[in-house]
Amino acid sequence: MSSDTNMASAEVTLGFLEEAEPWRLRSPQFPSKVGGKPAWLSQTGIPSLPALACEICRLPMVFLLQVYAPISGQDRSFHRTLFLFCCKTPECYAHNDSRCMKVFRSQLHRRNEFYSFDPPPDDEPPNDPEQYQCVLPVSGVKLCWVCGCPGNKACSRCHTVTYCGKHHQTLHWKHTHKKECCSSQVASTVTTSPFLFPESELVTEPEEEEERNKEDTTEAEGGEDTQRIVDCPSLADESALLERDLEEMAMHETEDNKVFQRFKKKIAAEPHQVLRYDRGGSPLWVSSQHIPSDQDIPPCTCGARRIFEFQVMPQLLNSLCVDSTGASIDWGTLVVYTCSDSCNHDDQYCPEVIWKQDFSSDLHTQSKHS
Numbered sequence: 473m474s475s476d477t478n479m480a481s482a483e484v485t486l487g488f489l490e491e492a493e494p495w496r497l498r499s500p501q502f503p504s505k506v507g508g509k510p511a512w513l514s515q516t517g518i519p520s521l522p523a524l525a526c527e528i529c530r531l532p533m534v535f536l537l538q539v540y541a542p543i544s545g546q547d548r549s550f551h552r553t554l555f556l557f558c559c560k561t562p563e564c565y566a567h568n569d570s571r572c573m574k575v576f577r578s579q580l581h582r583r584n585e586f587y588s589f590d591p592p593p594d595d596e597p598p599n600d601p602e603q604y605q606c607v608l609p610v611s612g613v614k615l616c617w618v619c620g621c622p623g624n625k626a627c628s629r630c631h632t633v634t635y636c637g638k639h640h641q642t643l644h645w646k647h648t649h650k651k652e653c654c655s656s657q658v659a660s661t662v663t664t665s666p667f668l669f670p671e672s673e674l675v676t677e678p679e680e681e682e683e684r685n686k687e688d689t690t691e692a693e694g695g696e697d698t699q700r701i702v703d704c705p706s707l708a709d710e711s712a713l714l715e716r717d718l719e720e721m722a723m724h725e726t727e728d729n730k731v732f733q734r735f736k737k738k739i740a741a742e743p744h745q746v747l748r749y750d751r752g753g754s755p756l757w758v759s760s761q762h763i764p765s766d767q768d769i770p771p772c773t774c775g776a777r778r779i780f781e782f783q784v785m786p787q788l789l790n791s792l793c794v795d796s797t798g799a800s801i802d803w804g805t806l807v808v809y810t811c812s813d814s815c816n817h818d819d820q821y822c823p824e825v826i827w828k829q830d831f832s833s834d835l836h837t838q839s840k841h842s
């Protein structure tokens with residue numbers, strides 16, 4: 473995802489999910505992806521617990537997605553990836569509280585100690601890409617079997633698997649490791665962890681200008697459009713979640729409703745979009761409630777202000793299998809703000825700001841954030 477394209481054409485880039493061979497989603501390919509383990513960019517300064525714990529329930533968060541978004545013309549951002557993490561505890565998703573989500577930025581010069589100067593070959597590498605999930609090849613950083621985040625606490629019996637902490641060690645033990653530990657099977661079964669979200673590639677395409685103009689026109693027509701959108705069968709099929717909120721909102725002729733209808737119209741042309749990328753642009757809000765003021769988005773530690781970079785759409789929830797894992801994590805949209813300077817942090821992963829906006833179903837439980 474190249475941000476200069478967006479800036480130049482003032483276009484929004486949309487992200488869609490697509491299946492991909494696993495090796496294409498590993499670090500040397502610089503992927504944008506959802507689910508699985510993080511494909512870390514820099515192999516040093518990687519966030520770990522407690523930075524990767526939910527600020528509400530304190531449990532380790534799970535990797536949600538990463539967006540590869542270099543800034544062309546800026547040497548320090550030749551490679552640049554943003555990593556999103558979220559909590560899996562359903563209770564943490566109440567009341568527009570963003571503390572159950574975190575985002576980190578990593579960037580590298582073209583000449584760096586981890587990847588070749590030239591683009592990666594387009595055919596499958598001979599070495600096993602899974603190796604990147606256990607120990608990072610250059611820095612030697614050990615990763616947790618369960619979550620793929622830094623973890624150097626080894627199983628005390630077999631010493632073949634490592635964890636970020638007690639919580640994930642226990643999870644793995646109960647799941648499969650009790651049977652595998654100290655048996656010859658360990659190596660062959662170290663693949664997928666039930667903790668992770670299903671993995672897929674994030675592919676992008678520009679949002680069509682024509683469609684946007686058309687939508688703007690219909691928006692101006694007012695009243696009866698609302699009914700037409702409500703009846704749109706393809707949208708209803710698209711997401712039961714959206715339909716539920718749509719029905720609730722249809723009862724109110726409010727400012728909130730207007731914002732929500734605008735949201736619906738914008739995404740109607742491409743209902744499968746899971747991400748909207750528009751660095752320096754403006755987010756598409758799902759509600760008039762809980763929109764951050766300038767003071768709500770703190771400047772970067774370098775002093776530069778943070779700007780909107782991309783947002784995650786509620787459609788993504790459909791692909792996360794959150795029902796089957798018993799969780800009901802939820803959002804209207806997740807809006808990511810990053811340093812306008814995309815500054816360097818000595819190769820450390822730099823925390824940025826994520827803002828969770830819920831659908832206005834909790835209109836009556838006035839939100840509060842810290």
Ligand SMILES: [Zn+2]
Pocket residue numbers: 526527528529530531559560561564572
């Ligand atoms: Zn939590």
Ligand SMILES: [Zn+2]
Pocket residue numbers: 532616617618619620621623635636637640
């Ligand atoms: Zn872990």
Ligand SMILES: [Zn+2]
Pocket residue numbers: 627628629630631632633649653654
């Ligand atoms: Zn063991």
Ligand SMILES: [Zn+2]
Pocket residue numbers: 772773774775776811812813814815816
């Ligand atoms: Zn900065």
